[in-house]
Amino acid sequence: GTGSVTATPEANDVEYLAPVTIGGQTLNLDFDSGSSDLWVFNSQLSSKATKGHTIYDPTQSNSFALMQGASFEISYGDGSGAAGNVGTDTVDIGGATVTAQAVELATAVSQSFVEDPNNNGLLGLAFSTINTVQPQQQKTFFDNVMSSLAEPLFTADLRAQAVGAYEFGQVDTSKFTGAMTWVPVNNTQGFWQFTSESFAVDGGAAQTSTAGAQAIADTGTTLMLADSAVATAYYAQVDGAVDDQTQGGFTFPCAATLPDLQIDVGGTMATVKGTDINFAQVDDATCFGGLQATTAGLQIYGDIFFKSNFVAFNGGNNSLGFAQH
Numbered sequence: 440g441t442g443s444v445t446a447t448p449e450a451n452d453v454e455y456l457a458p459v460t461i462g463g464q465t466l467n468l469d470f471d472s473g474s475s476d477l478w479v480f481n482s483q484l485s486s487k488a489t490k491g492h493t494i495y496d497p498t499q500s501n502s503f504a505l506m507q508g509a510s511f512e513i514s515y516g517d518g519s520g521a522a523g524n525v526g527t528d529t530v531d532i533g534g535a536t537v538t539a540q541a542v543e544l545a546t547a548v549s550q551s552f553v554e555d556p557n558n559n560g561l562l563g564l565a566f567s568t569i570n571t572v573q574p575q576q577q578k579t580f581f582d583n584v585m586s587s588l589a590e591p592l593f594t595a596d597l598r599a600q601a602v603g604a605y606e607f608g609q610v611d612t613s614k615f616t617g618a619m620t621w622v623p624v625n626n627t628q629g630f631w632q633f634t635s636e637s638f639a640v641d642g643g644a645a646q647t648s649t650a651g652a653q654a655i656a657d658t659g660t661t662l663m664l665a666d667s668a669v670a671t672a673y674y675a676q677v678d679g680a681v682d683d684q685t686q687g688g689f690t691f692p693c694a695a696t697l698p699d700l701q702i703d704v705g706g707t708m709a710t711v712k713g714t715d716i717n718f719a720q721v722d723d724a725t726c727f728g729g730l731q732a733t734t735a736g737l738q739i740y741g742d743i744f745f746k747s748n749f750v751a752f753n754g755g756n757n758s759l760g761f762a763q764h
């Protein structure tokens with residue numbers, strides 16, 4: 440089978456939300472290819488925590504079953520987190536269905552989630568080896584649904600300030616231009632990880648990235664976090680750009696024309712359009728860059744990358760496909 444749902448951006452394309460039906464109840468969740476827990480806002484949380492959110496109420500589902508003694512606790516790269524207990528229920532994403540999917544029910548969530556009323560939980564799409572449920576680790580929706588899909592893959596078609604799509608089981612070739620390039624994935628850390636060792640600015644000479652030379656494809660990260668050599672060289676080509684730590688990174692005059700960035704993905708150059716690298720206005724004339732330096736060893740290619748590239752995640756052969764869109 441296949442499944443297809445809309446991917447709707449929040450303001451400034453900070454995150455993309457997609458509808459998921461759990462035991463007949465539909466919630467908009469943040470699909471996250473950088474983690475592997477499916478957790479939701481639910482009726483166990485305080486009314487203060489759930490104010491403005493859509494919640495899942497397991498008592499109203501006739502297919503919910505508590506997973507006795509199971510719990511989860513997850514913390515994310517940005518310092519946010521959630522923890523709680525676990526059950527199973529039928530989960531449907533645009534027609535792709537898993538009958539006994541582990542659904543993690545938060546009993547505590549960090550303030551950044553409370554203050555994000557459109558986000559009613561996360562749906563992890565990284566590898567199940569980093570799922571946090573104890574004592575028995577659980578599988579992601581994608582792992583569970585894969586064998587029933589026409590093709591063992593899902594795709595992300597995320598758009599700048601427009602509705603895109605997540606699809607399971609098929610690559611919709613009408614969603615991108617040119618050929619799709621497939622590259623190998625190293626999943627030893629549980630991520631959709633690939634080599635990324637060089638870059639070029641505005642079609643200029645290829646330059647070598649210094650640090651880890653590894654990157655992950657992370658739909659749950661807003662920006663594109665690359666080696667500092669990449670960000671420094673990029674903004675050196677933008678008049679008036681500065682690394683302004685009071686703003687948290689590179690800023691530039693909003694009137695600037697941003698160059699395209701070519702970045703190595705598994706040995707083939709992918710392009711991130713300059714227009715997609717203008718993230719948000721921070722004051723009347725200053726804009727904040729969508730490309731920033733990573734603080735971790737890994738480079739994290741988030742939504743800024745996805746706005747220029749249609750990406751397919753193949754769990755059948757652990758490869759990543761990308762194409763311009």
Ligand SMILES: N[C@H]1[C@H](O)[C@@H](Sc2ccccc2)[C@@H]2OC[C@H]1O2
Pocket residue numbers: 454469471472473474515516517519551552555558561657658659660661
């Ligand atoms: N994979 C990412 C994840 O989806 C988000 S969790 C999140 C937190 C607050 C608001 C929305 C989402 C966090 O930022 C980067 C990394 O961790």
